[in-house]
Ligand code: ADP
């Protein structure tokens with residue numbers, strides 16, 4: 495069974511893309527079959543996996559707006575994960591999809607088509623790298639997802655967007671994906687030496703009644719260097735404490751994926 499996780503937060507720079515690349519590599523190390531989907535027109539995920547978006551003729555944009563078979567676009571990467579890459583053309587997809595019926599379901603349909611094609615060879619995990627907005631692509635990602643994980647930089651005011659994101663999740667549950675579960679917040683760029691980071695984290699998890707996924711990902715300079723190498727930090731700096739933290743998070747997510755899925759509550763199920 496495939497677990498599809500949307501990594502979402504409409505704020506930029508909170509380590510969504512880093513989390514997708516690192517968790518993907520960590521899950522692959524554990525022997526899982528992993529697909530990463532780049533849903534940001536900036537194509538940072540694609541680039542960080544060693545692929546120059548400018549060299550690509552086909553990308554996720556063609557799958558979502560032109561109905562191209564996803565198997566024609568998926569690329570194997572050096573990190574042991576497969577990638578549905580993005581290019582800047584994806585910026586147009588957002589506008590193209592706005593007038594389309596069923597736009598919320600485009601990612602879900604594409605993943606279902608892929609699953610049908612692959613049969614027993616299908617993916618254990620699909621990680622969706624959302625763009626920094628709550629637009630069509632993020633809603634389509636949430637519609638396709640089993641769960642949503644929210645990377646959060648623990649600084650003052652970082653929680654201002656969380657309520658809005660949770661409102662979107664609530665709408666998605668009501669209208670397009672009753673089974674969507676919030677897997678929690680993942681503290682990123684975490685400086686555990688400050689009480690401040692811990693206080694902010696506690697406030698956020700209390701205010702919104704959110705689980706905190708452990709362990710927090712420490713701030714380390716090595717993350718900035720990894721994308722240029724075209725590999726995730728797990729490959730470039732195996733023993734780095736950030737890489738190690740992502741491995742532990744991946745193991746915890748695997749445990750979580752084996753939990754029986756909770757039934758959607760009545761409150762969110764019937765409008
Ligand atoms: P987003 O996808 O949310 O915009 P990114 O993953 O692109 O965020 O990360 C934003 C920046 O922060 C990048 O330059 C990345 O290298 C850096 N970064 C991410 N995680 C860490 C970390 N744990 N320590 C230090 N820098 C990090």
Ligand code: MG
Pocket residue numbers: 510511512534538624
């Ligand atoms: Mg990003």
